[in-house]
Amino acid sequence: MQNASRAGRPRASSRETLAEAACELFLEQGYDETSVADITRRAGVSRSSFFNYFSSKSDVLWSGLDARIEAASVALASLGRNADGPAVRTALEPVVRGFAPDPLVLALRNAAAMGVEEELLRDTGIRHARIASAVAAAARSAGVDDIRADILGAALAAAVLSALRVWAEQGAGQASLEAAFDQALRSIHDLPWG
Structure with missing residues (x-):
């Protein structure tokens, strides 16, 4: 029996998606001006998803x-x-x-x-x-x-x-x-x- 697919982003790509979003924002508005909330919003994931992959x-x-x-x-x-x-x-x-x-x-x-x-x-x-x-x-x-x-x-x-x-x-x-x-x-x- 096949498992139903999970909703949301695949786990393997969330880390890369978050990193890509962070780098885009760092280039656009600078490191200090970019918050974790900005990164998660750009990546389309929750704040808790961010902290599943990164501590800061x-x-x-x-x-x-x-x-x-x-x-x-x-x-x-x-x-x-x-x-x-x-x-x-x-x-x-x-x-x-x-x-x-x-x-x-x-x-x-x-x-x-x-x-x-x-x-x-x-x-x-x-x-x-x-x-x-x-x-x-x-x-x-x-x-x-x-x-x-x-x-x-x-x-x-x-x-x-x-x-x-x-x-x-x-x-x-x-x-x-x-x-x-x-x-x-x-x-x-x-x-x-x-």
Whole structure:
């Protein structure tokens, strides 16, 4: 027996519909001037539907990257004493591999037009801290001293986020995010003042 179809928008498309509506509104009227009510009205869904997918307006921009950072953090934690450069890189690669343009990429490319410069600055710092903390913990588990572990964490987090930002700003379809990440990792070893 076939199930009757559900009324309303299909669950899988509501997240995308909300994200699309939010990005349109951010471009039209700015981030600060856009409310959750504006987004749900544009998307044609209820306020509770919005909060089924996103915890805040800011989460619309970051949820895709946050899921990738969480998965990388789990992979890094599982390395234990086996953490080394290649293993850590392998754990971080899924953060950038196959990253399709999404609301964050659109925001990075159109920060001024969307009025999200402050939002991006503040919340990039949060993501940097999450990645850096996970990498540093993996390094400490492998016996790296605290200062070096913290520096490794900060450098690798900067490589991930810088590659993502540059890739988005240059036009996400124009180049490979994975190549930008490779370049960022190589840059760590070539920094002046070392």
